[in-house]
Amino acid sequence: MTTQLVLPQTALPNTNERLPGVFLAACRSEWTKLRTVRSTMWALVFTVISIIGLGVLLSAIVVGHWDHRSLSEITGFDPLLYSFAGLNVAQLSVGVLGVLVMTSEYATGVIRLTFGATPQRRLLLGAKVLTFSIVVAIVSLISCVTVFFICQAMLASKPAGVSITDPGVLRAVLGGATKMVLIGVIAVGVGAIVRHTAGAVAVLFAVLLIIPGLVQLLPQPWNNDVTLYLPSSAGAAMSAVVRFPNLLAPGPGFLVLLAYAAATIGLAMALLVRRDA
C-alpha cells in the first residue's frame, strides 16, 4: 500500500457555480449512477421485451382468430390495443426501476453522499427525474415504434391494420411512450416519499393494479366516474386510437396523468427538504 503523504493539487472549478450549472452536473452524475448498476440494464431489457414480445404475441393470436370474430368485435376493434398490450407489464418494470432510483440510495446509505455532494435537494430530485425520464423516453419510444410497425404489418393481412399516418395513430404511439415516462416519474416520487423499496413498490403496484379493481366495487355511477380519473385509466386513454366509453379522451388523459406526476414530485420535494437524511 502506498504511503504517499502530499496530495497532488488539481485545478478545480470554483464553488460559486450558478444553479443551472449545479443542475447539469447533477444530471450528469445521475446518468453515471444509472448506467453503472446492473439493475438498470436488466429492467430496461425486460421493458423492451415486454412491450415488443407481448404485442407481437397477442397480435399473432388476434390474426389467427380473426375469422371467428363477430361484426361488433371487428367494428369496435382498436388496432393498437393488442400491439400495446405489453405496456401494462412494462409499466411495472419501469415503475420498479423508478422506485429504485431513490430507494436504493436510502438502502445503501448513498443518499447521504448524494445530498452531501448536492445539498440543493429539490434541484437534485429534479435532476433525477429528468435523467430517468430521458432514459425511459428513449427506450419506450423505440419499443413502441418497433412494436407498432411489426404488429401492423401482421394485422395488415386482415382488414385491421392502420398506418402511422391515419388519424390519431401517431398520437397514440407517442402517447404510449409518454405514459411510460409519466409512470416512471410517479415511481421516482413514490420512492422519494416512501424511502423503502418494498413499501414503495407496494404503493405503486396498489395504485396501478389493485385500486382500479376496488373502485369497480363502488356503486354506480361512481365506479365508472372515478375510474376515468385513475392513473391507470388516464394512461390507457393516452395510447388508444378508438375512443372507449370508460376512458377519457387522449388529451385529458395525458393531463390527468401529468397532474398525478406533478403532485407526487411536489410532495416528494417538500418532504426531501424537511426530513433528515
Next chain:
Amino acid sequence: MIEAKALSKRYGKTLAVDDLSFSVEAGQVTGFLGPNGSGKSTTMRMIVGLDSPTSGTVSVGGHAYSSLRFPLHEVGALLDANAAHPGRRARNHLNWLADSNKIPRTRIDEVLTIVGLTEAAHRRVGELSLGMGQRLGIAAALLGDPGVLILDEPINGLDPEGILWVRHLLRSLAAEGRTVLVSSHLMTEMALTADHLIIIGRGRLLSSGPMADFIEKSAGHHVKVVTPDADALVVLLRDKGATVTVEGPQELSVQGLESRDVGVLSSGAGLTLYELSTQRASLEDAFMQLTHEHAEYQGTTRGPEASRS
C-alpha cells in the same frame, strides 16, 4: 474552519445534542471524542447539512453547508464507509461523485493512488474488504481536494499498516493548513494523531482544548521512583509536602514534586535510586477521569474502570 454555536438536536424525547458550541481550527488535527451515543455522529451529520439542527447553527468556512454549490471542493466527509452501492465498481462510485461537483476525472486516478486502491478500482464495491471499503470512503472525501475534512471513525476495519497510513495522512493534511475533524473510539490512536480535542458526553461539551493540556488537567502526572531505601525516602518526600504512594517494597509513586526535585533530595541524603521517571497519564486515563466526573455517567458505567475514580 468549523464553528458550532448553541447547536441542539432533538429526536422525539431524546436530546441528542444539547447546546453544543465549539470551533475546529485549520492546520491541526482535532479529535472528536465521546462515549457511544454521545451525539458525535449526529453533530457531524449536522455539520454537513444532512440533519437540520433543532436550534443553533453550524458553519463550515463561514457558510452553512447547505448553501454551498459544489461543496466537495470545500468539505470532504467520511460519515459511513459502507455508503456505496455494492453492485457498482469502485471507480464508478468515485465517477458519479466527481461528476456531481464537476471534478475532472483525472483527479480520480490521483485519489486512488493516494489511498492505494488503483489495483482494486475495477472491483465492485461489494467485493471489497472492510479496509478497502474504508479506503474508498477516504478517497471519496479527498476527491474535491477540500480544505476541510470530517471523518467519522476513519480507521475502522483497517489493519495496523492502514492505521499508520491514516495517521500520517491526517497529520500531513493538517500540516498543509487544512481543517481536520476526526472521531475515533481508539484512544491510543487518537493520542498519536490529534493535536486538539473536543470531548462531548450526552450531547454536551465536556472539554475542548489542546491534547496535552487536557491530559494534564484531567489526570496529571506522577514521578515513579525505584529505590532500595524506600522507607527513608518516603519520610524525606513527605517532609517536602509530596503525596507518596508505596507501590511495592522498592517502588514509590510521588505527586507534588517533579523528578528533578526527587533526584536532588535523594542524592543530598545519600540514597541510591535505581529508577526515576515522570509518568504521564494516557489519553485513555484522562478520558475516563473526565467522563466519570460527570455525574450522568456514574450510573451507567460498569467494570474495573468504575472503581478507579
